[in-house]
Amino acid sequence: MISKNNNLPQSWFKFLVIFLVTILLSQINLPFLNDVRLIPDYFIALIIPAIIFRFKNINIFIVFILGILVDLFIGELIGQYAITFLIIYISNFVLHKFFVFKSPSQVIFLYFILLEIGFLVIGATSISYLLQNSDMYILFYKNIMTIPICFIYKLIFEKMSNK
Amino acid sequence: MAKKTGTKKLKLFNTQASPILPFFLLLLISISLMSFDHRNHINYDIKQYISALNAPIKFIINTPSTIIQNLKIYLSDQETLHKKIQSQKNEINLLLLNAQKLQSLENENENLRKILQIKEIVKKEVIIAEIVLPNQINGIPQVIINKGAKDNIKPGSAVMNNQGLIGQVTQVNSNSSKITPITSNQFAVSAISNKGSINGIISGTGNPLLEIRQLPAYESLAIGDYFLTSGLGGIYPRGIKIGKVTKIIPTYNTQFNRIIITPFSSPLSFSEVMLIRSDK
Known part of the structure; x- marks a missing residue:
């Protein structure tokens, strides 16, 4: 017998809460961090686990809309995060076509690859960072700061998918 | 013993539409x-x-x-507040005295301009605003003030404080406005040296420092000299302090030097700013 899934709106509501909290976090300073440019990129950290877990069968159109929403709230240019999320999505798709990511170490490697792809696209499309200046170092440190946040989101999505 | 397999079935053919x-x-x-x-x-x-x-x-x-x-x-206790009020009263008295001097100088200047038939200086309106959080959005430094379109703030207004130039209003919402700081790589201002002999365009670098990308090497500029707004363009009034020369770097083209300037004011070091709005 086919049972009706009543959890769908509830899980989207949870995702909306996470999204709003992420918007809030992206505007809060981290304690003991003088250079605000080293704040982690919370949205890249959020979208990677969502794509990898295929949260509620998230498709390319939803990823695009989320990207546009991020651009409207915190982005520099409309389309910047949309393009980043799209490239992360398609990279995940292509990587899964050619490789198998079964063991935890392989999955962690996949996270790293997608993070780097995300940062490359953000760095290339940003109007605030100049790639010929020392801003490349800032992107590097920002990248390091984002890794733990990405794994925190991974844990949240794991818990949500287990329920 | 047979190994227990998952309920997931192996799919030989993917029926999902390709997202390419x-x-x-x-x-x-x-x-x-x-x-x-x-x-x-x-x-x-x-x-x-x-x-x-x-x-x-x-x-x-x-x-x-x-x-x-x-x-x-x-x-805070009563004594501290009394001390604070007293020091502020002293400061106000000093400022009033300076304002009186300034008024007489302004009148004198106006008369001289009339005699010399020089175009009148555009009157500027000053609005005081407070800097509010967030000071960064997704790691990109921002300066946001608590005054907006309701307070008659318009995009393009110059922003300064008692230390010097801070930036320019670039985005106005109903109750708040966004300032592009002078350190932003999207900022540039026409400047003149304190000796009055050197003109240049100072631009932000995205770092806490400013620069003049190419200044002719024959210009007699020394470390410690400072730059003021030149007033060209009519957005910034003439004479607002911008920053002090901290480095003179020779470039590949020997005819030009790159000048590194440290701004006098930093958005992190104050909470109140003045917006200068032109009447024009």
Whole structure:
């Protein structure tokens, strides 16, 4: 017998809460961090686990809309995060076509690859960072700061998918 | 013993639609949106409309600092407050004295301009505003003030404080405005040296320092000299302090030097600013 899934709106509501909290976090300073440019990129950290877990069968159109929403709230240019999320999505798709990511170490490697792809696209499309200046170092440190946040989101999505 | 297998069935043929075609379509839309926004700044207009949605977030971010400020006032003792009031009274008296001198100088200047038939200086209106959080959005430094379109703030107004130039208003919402700081790589201002002999365009670098990219090497500029706004363009009044020369770097082209300037004011070092609005 086919049972009706009543959890769908509830899980989207949870995702909306996470999204709003992420918007809030992206505007809060981290304690003991003088250079605000080293704040982690919370949205890249959020979208990677969502794509990898295929949260509620998230498709390319939803990823695009989320990207546009991020651009409207915190982005520099409309389309910047949309393009980043799209490239992360398609990279995940292509990587899964050619490789198998079964063991935890392989999955962690996949996270790293997608993070780097995300940062490359953000760095290339940003109007605030100049790639010929020392801003490349800032992107590097920002990248390091984002890794733990990405794994925190991974844990949240794991818990949500287990329920 | 037989190993227990999962309930997941092995799929030989993937029946899901390939996302490649939608990807290229959406990629094209994103690139078009980015280039259109870069040229026409539609982002600013849209953000003005959705600023109401962002207001609760801004309120939450600013709440802790407001509570701390109120607590400090509540917990400060009477003696400290008396001392503070007395020092502020002294400061006001000094400023009033200076204002009187300034008034007489202004009258003298006006008379001289009339005699020499020089065009009258445009009158500027000063609005005082307070810097509010967030001071960064997704790691990109921002300066946001608590005055907006309701307080008659207009894009393009110059922003300064008692230390020097801070930036320019680039985005105005109903109750708040965004300032592009002088350190932003999208900022440039026409400047003149304190000796009055050297003119140049000072631009932000995205770092805490400013620069003049190419200044003729024959110009007699020394470390410690400082730059002021030249008043060209009519946005910034003449004579606002910008920054001090801290480095003179020779470039590959021996005819030019690169000048590194440290700004006098930093958005992190103050909470109140003055907006200068031209009458024109």
